Amino acid sequence: MRVVALYKWAPNPQDAQVDPDGIVDWRRAAEALSEYDPVAFELARSFADLTGAEVIGVTAGGSAASSSLARKTVLSRGIDRLVLVADDRLKTADSTTLAAVLAALIRRLGQVDLVLAGVSSVDVNEGQVSMTLAAHLGWIGLGGVRALEATDQGLRVERDVPGGSETLALAGGAVLTTVADAAVPRRAGMRDILAAAKKPVDLVELDDLDVPVAQVVVSRAATSRPDNARRQHVVVEASEPAAAAAQVISALRQRNVL
Amino acid sequence: MSVAIDTWIIVADDAAVGGLIEFGRLRAAKLVAVVAGRKSVADEVAAAGVDRVIWLGQPPEGTPVEAFAPEVARLVGEGLPRVVLGPDTTAGRALLGAVAVRCGGPVFTRVSALDLEGDRVVLTRSLFSGIAECRESVDGGPAILALPSGGQVSATGTPTPVEQVEARPMTIALVVDRRSDEGVAVDLPSAPVVVGVGRGLKTKADLTLIEELATALGAEVGCSRPLAEGVDWMPKDRYIGISGQHISPRLYMAVGISGQLQHMFGVRDAEVIVAVNSDADAPIFSECDYGLVGDLYRIVPALVAALTAVR
Numbered sequence: 099m100r101v102v103a104l105y106k107w108a109p110n111p112q113d114a115q116v117d118p119d120g121i122v123d124w125r126r127a128a129e130a131l132s133e134y135d136p137v138a139f140e141l142a143r144s145f146a147d148l149t150g151a152e153v154i155g156v157t158a159g160g161s162a163a164s165s166s167l168a169r170k171t172v173l174s175r176g177i178d179r180l181v182l183v184a185d186d187r188l189k190t191a192d193s194t195t196l197a198a199v200l201a202a203l204i205r206r207l208g209q210v211d212l213v214l215a216g217v218s219s220v221d222v223n224e225g226q227v228s229m230t231l232a233a234h235l236g237w238i239g240l241g242g243v244r245a246l247e248a249t250d251q252g253l254r255v256e257r258d259v260p261g262g263s264e265t266l267a268l269a270g271g272a273v274l275t276t277v278a279d280a281a282v283p284r285r286a287g288m289r290d291i292l293a294a295a296k297k298p299v300d301l302v303e304l305d306d307l308d309v310p311v312a313q314v315v316v317s318r319a320a321t322s323r324p325d326n327a328r329r330q331h332v333v334v335e336a337s338e339p340a341a342a343a344a345q346v347i348s349a350l351r352q353r354n355v356l
Numbered sequence: 357m358s359v360a361i362d363t364w365i366i367v368a369d370d371a372a373v374g375g376l377i378e379f380g381r382l383r384a385a386k387l388v389a390v391v392a393g394r395k396s397v398a399d400e401v402a403a404a405g406v407d408r409v410i411w412l413g414q415p416p417e418g419t420p421v422e423a424f425a426p427e428v429a430r431l432v433g434e435g436l437p438r439v440v441l442g443p444d445t446t447a448g449r450a451l452l453g454a455v456a457v458r459c460g461g462p463v464f465t466r467v468s469a470l471d472l473e474g475d476r477v478v479l480t481r482s483l484f485s486g487i488a489e490c491r492e493s494v495d496g497g498p499a500i501l502a503l504p505s506g507g508q509v510s511a512t513g514t515p516t517p518v519e520q521v522e523a524r525p526m527t528i529a530l531v532v533d534r535r536s537d538e539g540v541a542v543d544l545p546s547a548p549v550v551v552g553v554g555r556g557l558k559t560k561a562d563l564t565l566i567e568e569l570a571t572a573l574g575a576e577v578g579c580s581r582p583l584a585e586g587v588d589w590m591p592k593d594r595y596i597g598i599s600g601q602h603i604s605p606r607l608y609m610a611v612g613i614s615g616q617l618q619h620m621f622g623v624r625d626a627e628v629i630v631a632v633n634s635d636a637d638a639p640i641f642s643e644c645d646y647g648l649v650g651d652l653y654r655i656v657p658a659l660v661a662a663l664t665a666v667r
């Protein structure tokens with residue numbers, strides 16, 4: 099069996115600078131493995147350890163996705179090998195285009211049984227790429243996944259749904275996104291990092307992939323920065339908790355919010 | 357003002373799409389609902405003031421709604437509306453993703469406005485968990501939007517007839533068991549006062565401290581994501597943020613929460629924000645109205661005392 103674990107090498111917007119015109123400067127935001135991806139890695143790895151499956155890390159990102167730090171970070175967390183596109187043209191690609199590139203990469207792999215992904219990426223954070231990927235592959239896309247198990251008939255999946263949870267039997271290709279607490283990701287040890295350097299990496303050229311051309315044309319007219327100037331920003335050092343608390347409560351009462 | 361446009365709403369086996377209908381109504385000449393899921397859902401939507409309801413038929417036993425994605429995409433591809441709205445749940449995204457592939461365009465998320473400029477659809481949406489906003493025009497195919505579906509629908513006048521179409525869901529996945537959560541669902545979005553608690557709390561037992569504060573404030577208790585999806589101290593429907601609940605209380609009091617932007621996105625509509633945090637450099641202090649720098653284990657009891665003191 100072959101399991102694909104999707105991931106993204108991405109910066110955290112918390113560390114980005116935004117100018118008053120809404121232009122985002124990412125220079126101070128270091129790229130890293132997106133926060134929830136290791137959860138999917140862990141689920142994929144433990145599934146593979148029980149079933150003998152291979153876990154292939156797949157990403158479509160900017161050139162930094164191919165750095166040795168990026169490769170090692172991913173390959174030291176339970177991934178057997180990598181297949182990726184690292185092209186700066188993809189930095190601003192929309193979810194449907196990214197999903198098409200990922201679908202093309204997955205098709206190149208031949209037989210793939212399952213795709214696992216984190217719930218959403220730290221930078222764009224839309225949670226859309228993996229669900230759109232399912233459509234590109236003609237598979238079913240299912241979110242909220244908590245656990246995964248091989249059975250005689252196929253796969254058994256536990257997932258959260260609004261108001262409860264359910265068990266599904268899978269008999270074909272599926273893209274599954276995991277909940278944030280589906281598994282506790284392993285920490286990479288020295289041995290994992292050394293082993294990572296020897297694992298295969300297949301860097302694919304974007305132009306060698308068959309990616310459909312977008313029909314819908316999106317033109318950006320303007321950007322802006324949301325303004326939080328309306329907040330009061332009255333911050334006090336509460337070394338005397340009673341006095342500080344009384345002061346805040348009285349301010350809240352004066353503003354009629356209490 | 358320009359012409360209004362055809363808008364299709366994708367319903368994923370959940371009739372609570374009041375927000376989508378309201379959003380669509382603002383601009384739509386004609387509002388068409390495509391309902392994947394149970395007949396009862398189609399009936400409820402048909403009574404909620406849409407012009408047409410297309411129902412994909414009774415799902416075979418155990419069929420997850422996501423299995424209808426190819427059929428939803430086919431119908432939208434044939435109808436070619438200018439705007440497609442769907443719920444921003446994972447099921448909604450699975451259906452919208454298929455529509456996006458069929459129509460060759462992206463799914464837009466976190467859209468705050470849809471305008472018509474001449475004949476063009478122009479969207480205003482926020483980027484990267486809310487650090488920036490942009491306006492974009494969409495041409496050459498439908499603008500596909502995933503939106504908070506926003507609550508119960510209300511029956512308005514005579515329902516439109518439900519048109520059933522022939523549809524074959526995928527048979528890859530079958531639900532074999534379903535369980536309901538225990539405990540009562542909370543309605544954080546409409547709570548007038550909310551206390552939010554985060555990783556600054558040391559143990560689950562210390563939640564009693566937060567509950568005392570909530571009682572003194574007449575507040576509901578919410579939390580940051582790690583408390584609900586991580587340590588599991590709080591139910592999932594109580595975490596606040598871009599991936600959780602969006603709240604708009606008169607007062608939001610964040611206790612032991614650092615104020616990462618993913619959390620703050622969910623409280624940006626709060627009228628007043630108060631923060632309690634021991635780290636003077638915590639990001640929450642640049643996004644609050646009143647901040648108390650100090651140990652929550654000393655400040656929270658002091659707040660309770662101040663609230664319950666005879667004035």
Ligand SMILES: Cc1cc2nc3c(=O)[nH]c(=O)nc-3n(C[C@H](O)[C@H](O)[C@H](O)COP(=O)(O)OP(=O)(O)OC[C@H]3O[C@@H](n4cnc5c(N)ncnc54)[C@H](O)[C@@H]3O)c2cc1C
Binds near residue numbers: 223553555582617
């Ligand atoms: C794609 C994505 C989506 C996300 N969506 C959400 C979301 O919807 N909602 C959400 O909440 N998070 C979300 N997150 C997670 C988010 O980035 C933060 O990790 C999370 O909000 C942090 O929670 P916290 O503030 O409770 O914990 P921390 O960041 O660990 O902060 C704890 C705070 O407590 C303070 N503290 C410690 N001890 C004390 C004390 N004794 N007294 C007072 N203060 C104390 C510390 O100074 C610190 O500031 C998301 C992340 C990603 C990547």
